[in-house]
Amino acid sequence: MVSLRVDCAWESCKGHGFFGWSRNRGLERRVADESAVMTGSPTRQTGSISIRNVSKTYDPAGACVTAVEHCSFDIEAGQFATIVGPSGCGKTTLLNAIAGFDTISSGEILIDGAVISSEKKQIRPGPDRVVVFQNGALFPWKTMMDNIVYGPVRQKRMTRHDAERIAVELLKRVGLVGVQDKYPGDVSSGMQRRAEILRALINQPIVMLLDEPFRALDAVTKSVMHRFLLGLFDDSPRTTLFITHDLEEAIFLADKVIVMTTRPARVKIVLEVDLPRPRTMGITRSERFRQIKESLLEVVHEEALKAFQSGEREMA
Secondary structure (H helix, E strand, O other), rough: EEEEEEEOOOOOOOOOOOOOOOOOOHHHHOOOOOOHHHHHHOOOOOOOEEEEEEEEEEEEEEEOEEEEEEEEEEEOOOEEEEEEOOOOHHHHHHHHHHHHOOOOEEEEEEEEOOOEOOOOOEEOOOOOOEOOOOOOOOOOOOOHHEEEEEHHHOOOOOHHHHHHHHHHHHHHOOOOOOOOOOHHHHOOOOHHHHHHHHHOOOOOOOOEEEEOOOOOOHHHHHHHHHHHHHHHHHOOOEEEEEEEOOOHHHHHHHHHEEEEEEOOEEEEEEEEEEOOOOOOOOHOOOOOHHHHHHHHHHHHHHHHHHHHHHHHHHHH
């Protein structure tokens, strides 16, 4: 594995995020303190992720397909990391293991130093780790409000009244005023994506896991979603792992870019992106952004070519 660091001495500018969100997990049980929930009161940062020599083999007694092999990397608490790599290389397998949806064959996954997954141990999914999926997961038969408040109400961590009061304020802050009574099919894909992120946040997670959430969006809507997500992160940084095929998206959003090899997934390069925050779209046209992109293009292209050639052999 190669580790790169690209430093930028740019002058940081002031900016505004979309809304604040407290990182105080105690508010999950004390939702009456809405001021702290809505303003992002500073607390001790949590949510560090450590992937230690993780491997995952499907059907070891039969087809024996290795999706992830000897994979190791770390994400600091409050850091935004992106993973890029060829289709089918094992990125989603790794994300599902962190979320608790899948097991691993060997190695360890730790959050804040505690093992959540190993060959002998598996902690079930919980509100501390929430996932925003590529294809969307809003209940089509529930209103936008019902979708957003579903988690904390279902888990009895908030009353319906408290959850709705917080949700209304969040909807206002992300430009979704007046849609709470609409159904997902009645609003745009961008609005659906924002609602899904709010539904994840209202659970007060310490880790956000996003699996290509903007892949199906057009370029303009994707740009809006980037600004929304970065505004959210700037207001209240929380550990975020974001899977994407889009290298520019990966660099623009992240503090750290992790490039994976073709299957079985291993870490090829970890690049620390030291671009200033808050970020605007203008930074993608800068010389520094171009240099960062060029430093990654060759290795990403190399793995994409390997995946393409492998696919051709499998089809032959």
